[in-house]
Amino acid sequence: MVEDNNTKNDSTKVYANKVAMDIEVPDTAHQISSDSWLQVAFVLTTGMNSAYVLGYSGSIMVQLGWVGGVVGLVLAVAVSLYANSLIAKLHEHGGVRHIRYRDLAGYIYGKRAYTLTWAMQYINLFMINTGYIILAGSALKAFYVLFRNDDQMKLPYFIAIAGVACGMFAICIPHLSALGFWLGVSTILTIIYSVIVIVLSIRDGIRSPARDYSMPGESSSNVFTIIGSAASLVFAFNTGMVPEIQATIREPVVKNMMKALNFQFTIGLLPFFLIIFVGYWAYGSSTGTYLLNNVTGPVWVKSLGNISAFLQAVIALHIFASPMYEFWDTKFGIRGSALNIKNLSFRFVVRGGYLIFNTFVAALLPFLGDFMSLTGAISTFPLTFILANHMYLVAMGDKLASSQKLWHWFNIAFFSIASLVATIAAIRLIVVDSKTYHIFANV
Template identity: 85%
Template sequence: MGKAKNAENDSTKVYANEAAMDIEVLDTAHQISSDSWFQVAFVLTTGVNSAYVLGYAGSIMVPLGWVGGVVGLLLATAISLYANGLIAKLHEHGGTRHIRYRDLAGYIYGKRAYSLTWALQYVNLFMINTGYIILAGSALKAFYALFRDDDQMKLPHFIAIAGVACGMFAICIPHLSALGIWLGVSTVFSTTYSIIAIVLSIKDGIRSPARDYSMPGDDDTSKVFSTIGSAASLVFAFNTGMVPEIQATIRKPVVKNMMLALYFQFTVGLVPFFAVVFAGYWAYGSSTGAYLFNNVTGPIWVKGLANISAFLQAVIALHIFASPMYEYLDTKFEIKGSSLNIKNLLFRIGVRGGYLTFNTFVAALLPFLGDFMSLTGAISTLPLTFILANHMYLVAKGDKLASSQKLWHWFNIVFFSIASLAATVAAIRLIVVDSRTYHVFADI
């Protein structure tokens, strides 16, 4: 009895019925079941209000317009909350706590699904991490351009600096739960650049003449593919493909607490998101760029503060989406104990530093990485968040669901499968078009 009690209190223990699936479920080297739902809510909100939000007025609203953009964002909010809730409710399916997405898929489907899910998730998170390094580098470049009007420093140089900063942060923070106070710091940074973006956009919008809100594009074909790509960005804005990994850090009752965190994320947490996106598009219309602070006008010191805040927040946010890879590596090589242990410290320097070095290289190499991120979203984010979530819930609940509920889940599976296919085609077309314009290591 004493041994069982100790196991129950072990913050890294994973409970799994390995006989139910043809894979080994490893105890995690990271801390689990330690965080309040409020801290987890801030983890989720940090991701959704990251520096990515500064690009959505251009990448979502411009191609979709007022009606398509507003309706699309509201629908994406509701659908994303529903899909993430399905995954959260399966966290303890079969009396087993599934702290990794691949563990849940493996439990329900078997070994092949475990491997496929891990591959899709890895690609998805790798591209998100690489995108954060580009965002951080772009924010640094924008800050530099406020004070220096020369070509001494190119975007790849700023990306390299951002990569070093992300690596140093990854070495210092051992696991997701250890973010702690940094979530508050991140909130300060995101609040800073959000308020500045909203205020300066409204100021410019009041002073500027009537804006053009028409959908850009040389022909109808271009507009159609742009619309499809933007529709894919709608779901990419709210979803991570790592709900089980985040839920693993929450205290019991894990399902109830995770649902509270999700409700916070998709209500209060989205207020600054919508304010930045709508204010930016209202102020600049179809001329809104991929980085909102390249459009706004205002005092140099204010724009400088906003860009530095965006840079620092991107460094913190990247750590959230890199945590599944860190957990995998730390668990595989049994990196446990004090984070200041010399062995553990050297491991993080070598392994995490190497991982982020590769991220940084890819970020600098491909100037139009956003196209590849659209492709990644189509082939991984959509399947993980919507197709797989609905099908896993359908399989897990089985006969407990009414016929109407089963029909609803099948409708979602078919609909998002078609959407994933369409988004894949649109992303490939965009990559082909942009590959004719840009070269590697370009300064854009």
């Protein structure tokens, strides 16, 4: 909707800068401005501290070592908090709310940026959603293997089951704000698998002989592996959908969002770091990409950990899929009661179809981590770091001192180079691994 002088600035609407943007920005069919900052903080923390964290000891620490891993994680925290804060502060730029990332980009730059930002965000969120289905399927397989290691049920089958569970959850939960109760469930599940993996890892670490912490592989290939792990650091702390999450928060939106971000990057990091560091300490360079496969202990305890990880991944996926759900619901005018037959049928067909495709890709390419490194390089880096700094630079204009402008240009240049290098490393990794893995692999 194009803003004119007689238009009231309704908090449920987003207005386009009529000078920069020549497309209509619709109202949202979803609920906004309804959640406390604490609920939003749990959305952010649940998204970050998802069961994905069970893979970071193996995918980050093993590849980077103690020094590189610790320094990389700390730096990733600092730059991620900074970049997300820049985007959060632009939420009401121009005196209007921008509840979608593409709306903000379009308001500042114009129609082409609107389209490009939406394309990058779609790719980013699609890959994250697909990764969650693989994660949920892997947790189910780990649970199954504890009781029957007969190789009758292969990973693609468990991925299919996980996809069905994610689809059922997506149909039942109409929008992001409706996660309220489920965020509490997600928190409990996170505590369960976190405590299990930390306690069992510490016990194994105390009982085990000295571990090897050397970085695997030849030095020539390690360079590319390290770069790929740096791209994984981007995924560890960033949602790529700060405006969409901020849209759900109550007034004052900027102040409350900053509270939520500070919570995410302080208290929310405690279980995250504990799992990563304790896991790597206990198993060294032999740490796998799913930490619950490394730990030893009672079968029922490991079973509880795997089921908790599976269920939490199903809930967390809904957070990252919500921009797609909002787009479809708004486009087709899906409003009113979530239990309305028409609305239920729409969610069943559209969301179910989307997740069926996600599940197919997950089963087809279960070594999706390589593609996620590529996605981090070509979409998450630009969305989270390059675009955030440049948008803030353009939006603030002459309000920034010369030193501040120089700082933002430095960030833009640095992360542009990092994105290019990470893209090359990710493509190489895909080429190398394609010789080892095959489609529908039972990895």
